[in-house]
Amino acid sequence: MHYTQPMLKENALQGKTFIVTGGGTGLGKSMTRYFLQLGANVVISSRKLDVLEGTAKELAEETGGKVLPVACDVRNYSEVEKMLATTVETFGSADGLVNNAAGNFISPTERLSPKAFDVIVDIVLRGSYNCTLALGKDWIAKKQPGTILNIVTTYAWTGSGYVVPSACAKAGVLALTRSLAVEWAKYGIRSNAIAPGPFPTEGAWQRLFPKEALPPAVAQKIDPISRIPLKRTGEHQELANLAAYLMSDFSAFVNGEVVTIDGGEWLAGAGEFSGLDVVPDEMWNQIEKAVRGKAG
Ligand code: HXC
Ligand code: NAP
Numbered sequence: 001m002h003y004t005q006p007m008l009k010e011n012a013l014q015g016k017t018f019i020v021t022g023g024g025t026g027l028g029k030s031m032t033r034y035f036l037q038l039g040a041n042v043v044i045s046s047r048k049l050d051v052l053e054g055t056a057k058e059l060a061e062e063t064g065g066k067v068l069p070v071a072c073d074v075r076n077y078s079e080v081e082k083m084l085a086t087t088v089e090t091f092g093s094a095d096g097l098v099n100n101a102a103g104n105f106i107s108p109t110e111r112l113s114p115k116a117f118d119v120i121v122d123i124v125l126r127g128s129y130n131c132t133l134a135l136g137k138d139w140i141a142k143k144q145p146g147t148i149l150n151i152v153t154t155y156a157w158t159g160s161g162y163v164v165p166s167a168c169a170k171a172g173v174l175a176l177t178r179s180l181a182v183e184w185a186k187y188g189i190r191s192n193a194i195a196p197g198p199f200p201t202e203g204a205w206q207r208l209f210p211k212e213a214l215p216p217a218v219a220q221k222i223d224p225i226s227r228i229p230l231k232r233t234g235e236h237q238e239l240a241n242l243a244a245y246l247m248s249d250f251s252a253f254v255n256g257e258v259v260t261i262d263g264g265e266w267l268a269g270a271g272e273f274s275g276l277d278v279v280p281d282e283m284w285n286q287i288e289k290a291v292r293g294k295a296g
Contacts, residue, residue: 006034007241012248014039017091019083021045021074021131022101024052026201027151029059030236031098031243036065038244043087043094045072046101066091074101074127080134088138096147096247097135099128099173104166105207117165124169129176132191136184145188149246150177152258154195154266163208174258181256190255192246197262198224199234229274230263 018035022028023044032042036059044052044067052069059067068090072083087094103123107116128150139146155163156170174193181191198204211219220226224233242261245251260266268274279287 004235004237006037006237008038008244008248008250011039012250013244016095016247017041017043017087017093018096018098018247019043019045019087019094019131019135020098020100021072021127023098024048024055024069026203027196027199027236027239028098028100029055031100031240032067033059033063034237034240034244035247036060036063036067038248039065040247041066041068041091043068043070043083043091045070045074045083047071047073074130075122077130077134080130084134084138093142093144094135094138094146095144096149097131098149098151098243098247099131100151101127102151102166104163104204106162106210108162109164112165120165121169121172124166125172125176128173132176132180136180136187136189139189140184140187143187146190147247148177148180148189148191149243150174150191150193152177152193152195154197154260154262156195156258158266158270177258178256185255190252192251192254192256193258194239194242194246195258195260195262196234196239197228197260197265199236199239224265227268228263228265229268229277232263234261234263 013035018040020028020032020042023032023042024046028044032044035042042065044055046052049069049071052071056067056069059065070083070086072079074080084094101123103120132148135146150173152170152174155167156174159167177191177193180189184191209222225231239261242259246254246259
């Protein structure tokens with residue numbers, strides 16, 4: 001058994017239909033692949049239809065599952081309603097939603113224009129609540145249960161410099177997750193979130209870790225592997241395993257939870273003395289002596 005292997009039982013998602021926003025690339029694509037392998041039908045949506053179509057073809061061939069590409073800008077509520085209508089027309093209903101679409105880039109906040117701030121908040125927060133609202137209204141009207149999974153980040157609760165619009169938006173999505181977990185539980189709608197640490201994807205790496213453009217010392221300082229106690233980045237299958245569990249009926253009593261999957265990164269950043277990791281073992285005798293001496 002290895003963490004890069006699929007975890008759930010065969011057919012664990014048989015008969016379900018999920019919408020995955022931003023499902024054409026990166027983590028959305030990896031989650032979609034696994035949902036299909038487990039028997040779900042998946043609607044993947046984003047702005048770029050050609051990318052979605054390529055992914056749909058690839059994943060349908062690879063898994064034998066049913067995957068429908070639908071162009072939809074999550075910022076636009078009427079496009080979201082159309083995407084939902086197409087889903088219902090094609091598959092009969094939607095059972096779950098993964099709010100995965102996002103926009104992000106690093107920048108000092110004072111360099112941002114108001115539009116730059118808006119574009120991120122609109123994709124991440126407005127996009128998530130647009131999809132949540134459209135599906136929630138439909139589920140409630142049809143007296144049908146539903147499952148929502150929001151992909152946030154660990155800085156949704158700590159905040160982070162240089163990605164302030166994303167931090168504000170993800171914090172909003174976290175509040176949405178917890179609020180609706182309580183309010184909509186009476187309708188059989190569960191809301192959970194995953195807070196991933198660094199998982200290599202082209203979309204995130206080109207906008208957040210542009211190593212070639214940074215001085216080597218800075219590149220080293222923000223290099224995720226050097227910051228993560230487990231000394232590696234995440235594997236897509238690990239995240240897909242967790243997402244499939246949270247979207248499946250196996251997690252029927254899990255509601256309002258945010259599962260961190262980051263190798264211990266954010267806690268290491270928060271811990272006062274985590275930096276002592278760099279002290280070589282042979283120095284500890286000397287340090288202990290000094291500390292005991294002072295204490296005495
Ligand atoms: C400052 C910038 C900028 C930058 C864009 N803008 N890039 N400002 N620094 N690097 C400004 C523009 O000048 C413009 O404002 C406004 O933002 C909108 O830019 P557009 O290019 O017109 O927007 P659009 O074409 O809609 O593209 C949206 C985008 C783009 C967010 C800028 O990067 C995108 O499409 N991203 C989608 C995928 C993505 O971001 N994936 C990464 C998710 S990773 P003005 O005022 O000049 O018109 C993630 C992980 C987090 O979230 C955790 C990791 C550990
Ligand atoms: P990604 O491949 O760039 O995925 C982002 C997706 O969002 C793209 O498919 C993009 O497609 C879509 N999108 C952007 N704007 C949209 C809009 N207005 N409407 C609909 N779709 C839109 O990046 P990723 O790394 O896989 O990120 C996936 C999720 O994981 C995001 O929520 C991100 O914040 C989160 N996350 C990632 C990491 C990481 O290390 N990778 C860490 C923490 C959290 P189009 O361009 O075609 O629209």
